[in-house]
Amino acid sequence: MKEQPTTELLDILNNIDKKDMSAYIKEFAATASAAAPFPEYIAEHSIAIADVVHRCRGILSKSYVYDILNGTKRNPSRDVVLLLCIAVHADRKQTRRLLEKYGHRDLYAKDTRDIIIATYINNKEYDIDRINDELFQYHLSPLSTEH
Known part of the structure; x- marks a missing residue:
């Protein structure tokens, strides 16, 4: 899991397309x-x-x-x-x-x-x-x- 400030992650998440969801999960989600x-x-x-x-x-x-x-x-x-x-x-x-x-x-x-x-x-x-x-x-x- 990549460490990044939550506020930055919220900005990314608020603009994410469904097709990019898997990549986002792989990079940022807690596992x-x-x-x-x-x-x-x-x-x-x-x-x-x-x-x-x-x-x-x-x-x-x-x-x-x-x-x-x-x-x-x-x-x-x-x-x-x-x-x-x-x-x-x-x-x-x-x-x-x-x-x-x-x-x-x-x-x-x-x-x-x-x-x-x-x-x-x-x-x-x-x-x-x-x-x-x-x-x-x-x-x-x-x-x-x-x-």
């Missing part, structure tokens, strides 16, 4: 290989899976992390994807892309919980316990497997 983006991300950034498990601070079990990474668990919740984004030290752009690849919305600039999470990511503070403490101070639910 089955994008169904498990974390293994690809981890390989590209030379991250040890043991480090990812450790950084999840027990919120995600070792077996659950492995299930997501090997594609057995295909539809993790938004919070689980966010936990993994934090554990792999993904920046905001990478976090947005990973959320989208798993079918979840980006962090929303008007949602207090999302603002807190985004601020920590923007400042490269990838400590899940500190993020959850901050969420707790605002009486918001922590990042967990239950969302």
Whole structure:
């Protein structure tokens, strides 16, 4: 799949002929290989899976992390994807892309919980316990497997 800004893709899509649809899909559409983006991300950034498990601070079990990474668990919740984004030290752009690849919305600039999470990511503070403490101070639910 070719990476291109969504706004550019929408311009192309709005003017596409039916005869060009297959070529557009081949070039730009998310494919089955994008169904498990974390293994690809981890390989590209030379991250040890043991480090990812450790950084999840027990919120995600070792077996659950492995299930997501090997594609057995295909539809993790938004919070689980966010936990993994934090554990792999993904920046905001990478976090947005990973959320989208798993079918979840980006962090929303008007949602207090999302603002807190985004601020920590923007400042490269990838400590899940500190993020959850901050969420707790605002009486918001922590990042967990239950969302």
